[in-house]
Amino acid sequence: MTPPRTLLIACGALAREVKAVVAANGLPFDIECLPAILHNRPDRIPEAVRARIAVGRRTHDRILVLYGDCGTGGALDAVLAEEGVERIEGPHCYAFYAGEATFDALMKEEIGSFFLTDYLARHFDRLVWRGLGLDRHPELLPEIFGHYTRAVHLVQQDDPAVRAKAAAAAERLRLPLVTRETGLAGLSRFLAA
Incomplete structure:
Protein backbone atom coordinates (compact mmCIF):
# COMPACT_ATOMS: atom_id res chain seq x y z
CA MET A 1 0.00 0.00 0.00
CA THR A 2 1.31 3.45 -0.92
CA PRO A 3 1.61 5.82 2.06
CA PRO A 4 -0.61 8.90 1.89
CA ARG A 5 0.99 11.92 0.26
CA THR A 6 0.90 15.23 2.10
CA LEU A 7 1.30 18.61 0.42
CA LEU A 8 2.48 21.63 2.38
CA ILE A 9 1.39 24.90 0.80
CA ALA A 10 3.63 27.53 2.33
CA CYS A 11 4.39 31.19 2.06
CA GLY A 12 7.56 31.71 0.05
CA ALA A 13 8.97 33.70 2.98
CA LEU A 14 9.04 30.41 4.92
CA ALA A 15 10.54 28.22 2.19
CA ARG A 16 14.03 27.82 3.62
CA GLU A 17 12.78 27.14 7.14
CA VAL A 18 10.02 24.72 6.05
CA LYS A 19 12.49 22.74 3.94
CA ALA A 20 14.93 22.61 6.88
CA VAL A 21 12.26 21.26 9.27
CA VAL A 22 11.00 18.69 6.76
CA ALA A 23 14.55 17.48 6.04
CA ALA A 24 15.67 17.46 9.70
CA ASN A 25 12.67 15.39 10.74
CA GLY A 26 12.62 13.11 7.69
CA LEU A 27 9.01 14.05 6.98
CA PRO A 28 7.56 12.63 3.75
CA PHE A 29 5.94 15.91 2.66
CA ASP A 30 5.92 17.66 -0.68
CA ILE A 31 6.36 21.43 -0.41
CA GLU A 32 4.84 24.09 -2.65
CA CYS A 33 5.73 27.69 -1.84
CA LEU A 34 3.66 30.54 -3.17
CA PRO A 35 5.48 33.80 -3.98
CA ALA A 36 6.36 35.84 -0.90
CA ILE A 37 5.46 38.98 -2.84
CA LEU A 38 1.81 38.12 -2.17
CA HIS A 39 2.35 39.87 1.18
CA ASN A 40 2.31 43.15 -0.72
CA ARG A 41 -1.25 42.28 -1.81
CA PRO A 42 -2.68 40.11 1.00
CA ASP A 43 -6.11 40.23 -0.61
CA ARG A 44 -4.70 37.86 -3.24
CA ILE A 45 -3.42 35.25 -0.77
CA PRO A 46 -6.73 33.39 -0.18
CA GLU A 47 -7.47 32.72 -3.84
CA ALA A 48 -3.85 31.83 -4.60
CA VAL A 49 -4.00 29.26 -1.80
CA ARG A 50 -7.40 28.00 -3.01
CA ALA A 51 -6.04 27.52 -6.54
CA ARG A 52 -3.05 25.55 -5.23
CA ILE A 53 -5.34 23.40 -3.07
CA ALA A 54 -7.38 22.52 -6.17
CA VAL A 55 -4.23 21.39 -8.00
CA GLY A 56 -2.89 19.58 -4.94
CA ARG A 57 -6.06 17.55 -4.48
CA ARG A 58 -5.34 15.76 -7.76
CA THR A 59 -2.03 14.41 -6.48
CA HIS A 60 -2.12 14.43 -2.67
CA ASP A 61 -4.21 12.80 0.04
CA ARG A 62 -3.72 15.56 2.61
CA ILE A 63 -2.97 19.27 2.40
CA LEU A 64 -1.64 21.56 5.12
CA VAL A 65 -1.15 25.32 4.85
CA LEU A 66 1.78 27.17 6.38
CA TYR A 67 0.53 30.74 6.30
CA GLY A 68 -0.57 33.05 9.04
CA ASP A 69 -3.60 35.23 8.36
CA CYS A 70 -0.99 37.63 6.91
CA GLY A 71 -3.32 40.59 6.59
CA THR A 72 -6.16 38.78 4.83
CA GLY A 73 -8.63 39.87 7.51
CA GLY A 74 -9.89 36.32 8.03
CA ALA A 75 -10.42 35.65 4.31
CA LEU A 76 -7.73 32.95 4.26
CA ASP A 77 -9.37 31.13 7.17
CA ALA A 78 -12.73 31.33 5.38
CA VAL A 79 -11.22 29.71 2.26
CA LEU A 80 -9.54 26.99 4.33
CA ALA A 81 -12.79 26.27 6.18
CA GLU A 82 -14.59 25.90 2.84
CA GLU A 83 -11.83 23.63 1.55
CA GLY A 84 -11.49 21.63 4.79
CA VAL A 85 -7.76 22.36 5.04
CA GLU A 86 -5.81 23.04 8.25
CA ARG A 87 -3.29 25.85 8.67
CA ILE A 88 -0.68 26.60 11.29
CA GLU A 89 -2.06 28.70 14.14
CA GLY A 90 -1.20 32.34 14.46
CA PRO A 91 -1.95 35.65 12.81
CA HIS A 92 1.48 35.83 11.12
CA CYS A 93 4.86 34.14 11.00
CA TYR A 94 6.19 36.29 13.85
CA ALA A 95 3.70 34.64 16.22
CA PHE A 96 4.35 31.07 15.15
CA TYR A 97 8.12 31.48 15.15
Missing part, protein backbone atom coordinates in the same frame (compact mmCIF):
# COMPACT_ATOMS: atom_id res chain seq x y z
CA ALA A 98 8.22 33.13 18.57
CA GLY A 99 5.17 31.32 19.92
CA GLU A 100 2.01 33.32 20.53
CA ALA A 101 2.70 33.85 24.25
CA THR A 102 6.25 35.12 23.59
CA PHE A 103 5.07 37.30 20.71
CA ASP A 104 2.33 38.80 22.90
CA ALA A 105 4.91 39.43 25.65
CA LEU A 106 7.21 41.17 23.15
CA MET A 107 4.35 43.40 22.05
CA LYS A 108 3.37 44.20 25.65
CA GLU A 109 7.01 44.96 26.37
CA GLU A 110 7.17 47.39 23.44
CA ILE A 111 4.18 47.92 21.17
CA GLY A 112 6.36 49.87 18.73
CA SER A 113 8.32 46.78 17.63
CA PHE A 114 9.21 46.20 13.99
CA PHE A 115 9.82 42.49 13.50
CA LEU A 116 12.43 40.93 11.25
CA THR A 117 12.43 37.22 10.48
CA ASP A 118 15.53 35.69 8.94
CA TYR A 119 13.83 35.95 5.54
CA LEU A 120 13.00 39.62 5.99
CA ALA A 121 16.52 40.37 7.22
CA ARG A 122 18.02 38.61 4.17
CA HIS A 123 15.74 40.47 1.75
CA PHE A 124 15.35 43.79 3.58
CA ASP A 125 16.74 45.94 0.78
CA ARG A 126 14.45 44.49 -1.88
CA LEU A 127 11.28 44.10 0.18
CA VAL A 128 11.44 47.06 2.54
CA TRP A 129 13.97 49.64 1.42
CA ARG A 130 13.32 49.53 -2.32
CA GLY A 131 9.86 47.99 -1.92
CA LEU A 132 8.63 51.03 -0.02
CA GLY A 133 10.57 53.46 -2.20
CA LEU A 134 12.97 54.55 0.54
CA ASP A 135 15.87 54.21 -1.88
CA ARG A 136 14.30 56.99 -3.98
CA HIS A 137 12.61 58.93 -1.20
CA PRO A 138 14.55 58.58 2.06
CA GLU A 139 12.59 61.53 3.43
CA LEU A 140 9.67 59.10 3.83
CA LEU A 141 11.52 57.12 6.52
CA PRO A 142 10.03 59.10 9.44
CA GLU A 143 6.56 58.87 7.88
CA ILE A 144 6.70 55.10 7.42
CA PHE A 145 8.79 54.02 10.42
CA GLY A 146 8.48 56.97 12.81
CA HIS A 147 6.11 55.14 15.16
CA TYR A 148 8.48 52.20 15.65
CA THR A 149 10.77 52.28 18.67
CA ARG A 150 12.84 49.14 18.09
CA ALA A 151 13.56 46.35 15.63
CA VAL A 152 13.22 42.76 16.88
CA HIS A 153 15.08 40.06 14.99
CA LEU A 154 13.39 36.70 15.54
CA VAL A 155 16.26 34.32 14.81
CA GLN A 156 15.15 31.03 13.26
CA GLN A 157 18.58 29.69 12.31
CA ASP A 158 21.87 30.95 13.71
CA ASP A 159 23.65 32.53 10.77
CA PRO A 160 26.14 35.36 11.36
CA ALA A 161 25.48 36.79 7.89
CA VAL A 162 21.75 37.06 8.59
CA ARG A 163 22.41 38.59 12.01
CA ALA A 164 24.60 41.21 10.31
CA LYS A 165 21.84 41.95 7.80
CA ALA A 166 19.32 42.37 10.62
CA ALA A 167 21.69 44.78 12.37
CA ALA A 168 22.18 46.73 9.14
CA ALA A 169 18.41 46.88 8.60
CA ALA A 170 17.84 48.23 12.11
CA GLU A 171 20.57 50.80 11.60
CA ARG A 172 19.01 51.98 8.32
CA LEU A 173 15.67 52.32 10.09
CA ARG A 174 17.42 54.19 12.94
CA LEU A 175 16.08 51.70 15.47
CA PRO A 176 17.84 49.83 18.26
CA LEU A 177 18.00 46.08 17.60
CA VAL A 178 16.77 43.40 19.98
CA THR A 179 17.44 39.76 19.14
CA ARG A 180 15.29 36.82 20.23
CA GLU A 181 16.23 33.23 19.49
CA THR A 182 13.12 31.43 18.28
CA GLY A 183 14.40 28.46 16.31
CA LEU A 184 11.96 26.44 14.28
CA ALA A 185 10.02 24.79 17.11
CA GLY A 186 6.67 26.28 16.06
CA LEU A 187 6.94 24.86 12.56
CA SER A 188 8.28 21.56 13.88
CA ARG A 189 5.37 21.14 16.31
CA PHE A 190 2.78 21.80 13.61
CA LEU A 191 4.38 19.44 11.10
CA ALA A 192 4.97 16.69 13.64
CA ALA A 193 1.32 16.76 14.68
Whole structure:
Protein backbone atom coordinates (compact mmCIF):
# COMPACT_ATOMS: atom_id res chain seq x y z
CA MET A 1 0.00 0.00 0.00
CA THR A 2 1.31 3.45 -0.92
CA PRO A 3 1.61 5.82 2.06
CA PRO A 4 -0.61 8.90 1.89
CA ARG A 5 0.99 11.92 0.26
CA THR A 6 0.90 15.23 2.10
CA LEU A 7 1.30 18.61 0.42
CA LEU A 8 2.48 21.63 2.38
CA ILE A 9 1.39 24.90 0.80
CA ALA A 10 3.63 27.53 2.33
CA CYS A 11 4.39 31.19 2.06
CA GLY A 12 7.56 31.71 0.05
CA ALA A 13 8.97 33.70 2.98
CA LEU A 14 9.04 30.41 4.92
CA ALA A 15 10.54 28.22 2.19
CA ARG A 16 14.03 27.82 3.62
CA GLU A 17 12.78 27.14 7.14
CA VAL A 18 10.02 24.72 6.05
CA LYS A 19 12.49 22.74 3.94
CA ALA A 20 14.93 22.61 6.88
CA VAL A 21 12.26 21.26 9.27
CA VAL A 22 11.00 18.69 6.76
CA ALA A 23 14.55 17.48 6.04
CA ALA A 24 15.67 17.46 9.70
CA ASN A 25 12.67 15.39 10.74
CA GLY A 26 12.62 13.11 7.69
CA LEU A 27 9.01 14.05 6.98
CA PRO A 28 7.56 12.63 3.75
CA PHE A 29 5.94 15.91 2.66
CA ASP A 30 5.92 17.66 -0.68
CA ILE A 31 6.36 21.43 -0.41
CA GLU A 32 4.84 24.09 -2.65
CA CYS A 33 5.73 27.69 -1.84
CA LEU A 34 3.66 30.54 -3.17
CA PRO A 35 5.48 33.80 -3.98
CA ALA A 36 6.36 35.84 -0.90
CA ILE A 37 5.46 38.98 -2.84
CA LEU A 38 1.81 38.12 -2.17
CA HIS A 39 2.35 39.87 1.18
CA ASN A 40 2.31 43.15 -0.72
CA ARG A 41 -1.25 42.28 -1.81
CA PRO A 42 -2.68 40.11 1.00
CA ASP A 43 -6.11 40.23 -0.61
CA ARG A 44 -4.70 37.86 -3.24
CA ILE A 45 -3.42 35.25 -0.77
CA PRO A 46 -6.73 33.39 -0.18
CA GLU A 47 -7.47 32.72 -3.84
CA ALA A 48 -3.85 31.83 -4.60
CA VAL A 49 -4.00 29.26 -1.80
CA ARG A 50 -7.40 28.00 -3.01
CA ALA A 51 -6.04 27.52 -6.54
CA ARG A 52 -3.05 25.55 -5.23
CA ILE A 53 -5.34 23.40 -3.07
CA ALA A 54 -7.38 22.52 -6.17
CA VAL A 55 -4.23 21.39 -8.00
CA GLY A 56 -2.89 19.58 -4.94
CA ARG A 57 -6.06 17.55 -4.48
CA ARG A 58 -5.34 15.76 -7.76
CA THR A 59 -2.03 14.41 -6.48
CA HIS A 60 -2.12 14.43 -2.67
CA ASP A 61 -4.21 12.80 0.04
CA ARG A 62 -3.72 15.56 2.61
CA ILE A 63 -2.97 19.27 2.40
CA LEU A 64 -1.64 21.56 5.12
CA VAL A 65 -1.15 25.32 4.85
CA LEU A 66 1.78 27.17 6.38
CA TYR A 67 0.53 30.74 6.30
CA GLY A 68 -0.57 33.05 9.04
CA ASP A 69 -3.60 35.23 8.36
CA CYS A 70 -0.99 37.63 6.91
CA GLY A 71 -3.32 40.59 6.59
CA THR A 72 -6.16 38.78 4.83
CA GLY A 73 -8.63 39.87 7.51
CA GLY A 74 -9.89 36.32 8.03
CA ALA A 75 -10.42 35.65 4.31
CA LEU A 76 -7.73 32.95 4.26
CA ASP A 77 -9.37 31.13 7.17
CA ALA A 78 -12.73 31.33 5.38
CA VAL A 79 -11.22 29.71 2.26
CA LEU A 80 -9.54 26.99 4.33
CA ALA A 81 -12.79 26.27 6.18
CA GLU A 82 -14.59 25.90 2.84
CA GLU A 83 -11.83 23.63 1.55
CA GLY A 84 -11.49 21.63 4.79
CA VAL A 85 -7.76 22.36 5.04
CA GLU A 86 -5.81 23.04 8.25
CA ARG A 87 -3.29 25.85 8.67
CA ILE A 88 -0.68 26.60 11.29
CA GLU A 89 -2.06 28.70 14.14
CA GLY A 90 -1.20 32.34 14.46
CA PRO A 91 -1.95 35.65 12.81
CA HIS A 92 1.48 35.83 11.12
CA CYS A 93 4.86 34.14 11.00
CA TYR A 94 6.19 36.29 13.85
CA ALA A 95 3.70 34.64 16.22
CA PHE A 96 4.35 31.07 15.15
CA TYR A 97 8.12 31.48 15.15
CA ALA A 98 8.22 33.13 18.57
CA GLY A 99 5.17 31.32 19.92
CA GLU A 100 2.01 33.32 20.53
CA ALA A 101 2.70 33.85 24.25
CA THR A 102 6.25 35.12 23.59
CA PHE A 103 5.07 37.30 20.71
CA ASP A 104 2.33 38.80 22.90
CA ALA A 105 4.91 39.43 25.65
CA LEU A 106 7.21 41.17 23.15
CA MET A 107 4.35 43.40 22.05
CA LYS A 108 3.37 44.20 25.65
CA GLU A 109 7.01 44.96 26.37
CA GLU A 110 7.17 47.39 23.44
CA ILE A 111 4.18 47.92 21.17
CA GLY A 112 6.36 49.87 18.73
CA SER A 113 8.32 46.78 17.63
CA PHE A 114 9.21 46.20 13.99
CA PHE A 115 9.82 42.49 13.50
CA LEU A 116 12.43 40.93 11.25
CA THR A 117 12.43 37.22 10.48
CA ASP A 118 15.53 35.69 8.94
CA TYR A 119 13.83 35.95 5.54
CA LEU A 120 13.00 39.62 5.99
CA ALA A 121 16.52 40.37 7.22
CA ARG A 122 18.02 38.61 4.17
CA HIS A 123 15.74 40.47 1.75
CA PHE A 124 15.35 43.79 3.58
CA ASP A 125 16.74 45.94 0.78
CA ARG A 126 14.45 44.49 -1.88
CA LEU A 127 11.28 44.10 0.18
CA VAL A 128 11.44 47.06 2.54
CA TRP A 129 13.97 49.64 1.42
CA ARG A 130 13.32 49.53 -2.32
CA GLY A 131 9.86 47.99 -1.92
CA LEU A 132 8.63 51.03 -0.02
CA GLY A 133 10.57 53.46 -2.20
CA LEU A 134 12.97 54.55 0.54
CA ASP A 135 15.87 54.21 -1.88
CA ARG A 136 14.30 56.99 -3.98
CA HIS A 137 12.61 58.93 -1.20
CA PRO A 138 14.55 58.58 2.06
CA GLU A 139 12.59 61.53 3.43
CA LEU A 140 9.67 59.10 3.83
CA LEU A 141 11.52 57.12 6.52
CA PRO A 142 10.03 59.10 9.44
CA GLU A 143 6.56 58.87 7.88
CA ILE A 144 6.70 55.10 7.42
CA PHE A 145 8.79 54.02 10.42
CA GLY A 146 8.48 56.97 12.81
CA HIS A 147 6.11 55.14 15.16
CA TYR A 148 8.48 52.20 15.65
CA THR A 149 10.77 52.28 18.67
CA ARG A 150 12.84 49.14 18.09
CA ALA A 151 13.56 46.35 15.63
CA VAL A 152 13.22 42.76 16.88
CA HIS A 153 15.08 40.06 14.99
CA LEU A 154 13.39 36.70 15.54
CA VAL A 155 16.26 34.32 14.81
CA GLN A 156 15.15 31.03 13.26
CA GLN A 157 18.58 29.69 12.31
CA ASP A 158 21.87 30.95 13.71
CA ASP A 159 23.65 32.53 10.77
CA PRO A 160 26.14 35.36 11.36
CA ALA A 161 25.48 36.79 7.89
CA VAL A 162 21.75 37.06 8.59
CA ARG A 163 22.41 38.59 12.01
CA ALA A 164 24.60 41.21 10.31
CA LYS A 165 21.84 41.95 7.80
CA ALA A 166 19.32 42.37 10.62
CA ALA A 167 21.69 44.78 12.37
CA ALA A 168 22.18 46.73 9.14
CA ALA A 169 18.41 46.88 8.60
CA ALA A 170 17.84 48.23 12.11
CA GLU A 171 20.57 50.80 11.60
CA ARG A 172 19.01 51.98 8.32
CA LEU A 173 15.67 52.32 10.09
CA ARG A 174 17.42 54.19 12.94
CA LEU A 175 16.08 51.70 15.47
CA PRO A 176 17.84 49.83 18.26
CA LEU A 177 18.00 46.08 17.60
CA VAL A 178 16.77 43.40 19.98
CA THR A 179 17.44 39.76 19.14
CA ARG A 180 15.29 36.82 20.23
CA GLU A 181 16.23 33.23 19.49
CA THR A 182 13.12 31.43 18.28
CA GLY A 183 14.40 28.46 16.31
CA LEU A 184 11.96 26.44 14.28
CA ALA A 185 10.02 24.79 17.11
CA GLY A 186 6.67 26.28 16.06
CA LEU A 187 6.94 24.86 12.56
CA SER A 188 8.28 21.56 13.88
CA ARG A 189 5.37 21.14 16.31
CA PHE A 190 2.78 21.80 13.61
CA LEU A 191 4.38 19.44 11.10
CA ALA A 192 4.97 16.69 13.64
CA ALA A 193 1.32 16.76 14.68
